[in-house]
Amino acid sequence: xxxxxxxxxxxxxxxxxxxxxxxxxxxxxxxxxxxxxxxxxxxxxxxxxxxxxxxxxxxxxxxxxxxxxxxxxxxxxxxxxxxxxxxxxxxxxxxxxxxxxxxxxxxxxxxxxxxxxxxxxxxxxxxxxxxxxxxxxxxxxxxxxxxxxxxxxxxxxxxxxxxxxxxxxxxxxxxxxxxxxxxxxxxxxxxxxxxxxxxxxxxxxxxxxxxxxxxxxxxxxxxxxxxxxxxxxxxxxxxxxxxxxxxxxxxxxxxxxxxxxxxxxxxxxxxxxxxxxxxxxxxxxxxxxxxxxxxxxxxxxxxxxxxxxxxxxxxxxxxxxxxxxxxxxxxxxxxxxxxxxxxxxxxxxxxxxxxxxxx
Ligand code: GCU
Numbered sequence: 168x169x170x171x172x173x174x175x176x177x178x179x180x181x182x183x184x185x186x187x188x189x190x191x192x193x194x195x196x197x198x199x200x201x202x203x204x205x206x207x208x209x210x211x212x213x214x215x216x217x218x219x220x221x222x223x224x225x226x227x228x229x230x231x232x233x234x235x236x237x238x239x240x241x242x243x244x245x246x247x248x249x250x251x252x253x254x255x256x257x258x259x260x261x262x263x264x265x266x267x268x269x270x271x272x273x274x275x276x277x278x279x280x281x282x283x284x285x286x287x288x289x290x291x292x293x294x295x296x297x298x299x300x301x302x303x304x305x306x307x308x309x310x311x312x313x314x315x316x317x318x319x320x321x322x323x324x325x326x327x328x329x330x331x332x333x334x335x336x337x338x339x340x341x342x343x344x345x346x347x348x349x350x351x352x353x354x355x356x357x358x359x360x361x362x363x364x365x366x367x368x369x370x371x372x373x374x375x376x377x378x379x380x381x382x383x384x385x386x387x388x389x390x391x392x393x394x395x396x397x398x399x400x401x402x403x404x405x406x407x408x409x410x411x412x413x414x415x416x417x418x419x420x421x422x423x424x425x426x427x428x429x430x431x432x433x434x435x436x437x438x439x440x441x442x443x444x445x446x447x448x449x450x451x452x453x454x455x456x457x458x459x460x461x462x463x464x465x466x467x468x469x470x471x472x473x474x475x476x477x478x479x480x481x482x483x484x485x486x487x488x489x490x491x492x493x494x495x496x497x498x499x500x501x502x503x504x505x506x507x508x509x510x511x512x513x514x515x516x517x518x519x520x521x522x523x524x525x526x
Contacts, residue, residue, distance in 0.1 A: 208243075258347045365441070439473070
């Protein structure tokens with residue numbers, strides 16, 4: 168029984184959603200910038216009309232943000248149906264520009280009953296400690312000036328939220344069915360984005376691992392990948408290489424490698440009573456699939472307390488299996504660290520299954 172496994176991890180008990188979100192912002196990811204800004208979106212340029220037999224066009228806009236006397240614009244690619252009927256909209260911060268990404272199978276996704284707005288995270292701000300490029304310069308003009316100022320995860324999430332502002336102006340957007348998806352560091356970003364913005368009904372994190380969906384307590388990794396020697400990434404590992412993703416206050420947790428009064432199930436539980444899909448990759452010991460699945464079970468109590476089904480699985484899931492019925496869906500791909508069309512298909516199935524459910 169997974170609930171027993173969860174007990175062995177001796178996790179801090181769940182709290183009120185806002186309280187958990189507050190702790191995670193203060194101690195891990197930082198607070199999103201609260202700046203006065205203006206946003207302008209260019210006219211779309213159509214790049215390809217032939218997806219889904221011409222029913223879906225690929226087009227691009229430039230989103231221009233002005234704040235603190237500076238301007239930055241970044242490209243947002245649109246994969247939109249042209250019939251104007253309302254559909255779920257998925258916001259996807261990606262590693263690569265659309266068209267050049269193995270993590271975004273355009274032709275296949277265009278066949279589904281959803282629209283997509285996609286941007287390349289580095290167009291928003293670089294993936295390093297330079298806080299003064301791209302939106303960084305606008306949002307954090309003084310850099311990470313307090314221990315609780317967000318890092319790059321916060322900046323990328325803020326951008327995804329602005330892309331949603333734009334998405335809500337499009338006639339084909341079903342505002343009751345908005346999702347955010349991301350892989351790995353951008354899976355952490357997707358979870359944080361949904362935590363801080365309740366307009367997202369669905370969050371899908373793929374192999375988000377440490378400081379994402381994986382519990383830090385009882386770090387288990389897996390034995391498949393000899394590189395991880397049976398353990399996954401720790402707070403120390405992640406903060407040593409990527410301190411700029413987080414707020415400076417997070418550093419203090421890299422000694423014990425656990426959050427004194429939080430663990431990653433808090434991040435998942437802040438999404439209740441909405442819909443969360445966690446995807447793991449079976450051979451990805453670094454992201455610790457077992458701890459990702461156990462975090463779902465631990466977070467599930469937040470849904471159950473409201474009489475709603477969260478996670479409905481009781482055993483460690485075998486590779487290639489998916490459980491999508493509860494409001495916490497989980498699946499495991501039989502793969503290395505990767506976001507593939509199989510994961511996307513699970514997300515679309517998850518949305519299809521829950522599309523008519525209200526929050
Ligand atoms: C590194 C990092 C992970 C992260 C991953 C990625 O492996 O240690 O935490 O999820 O990069 O984003 O690809």
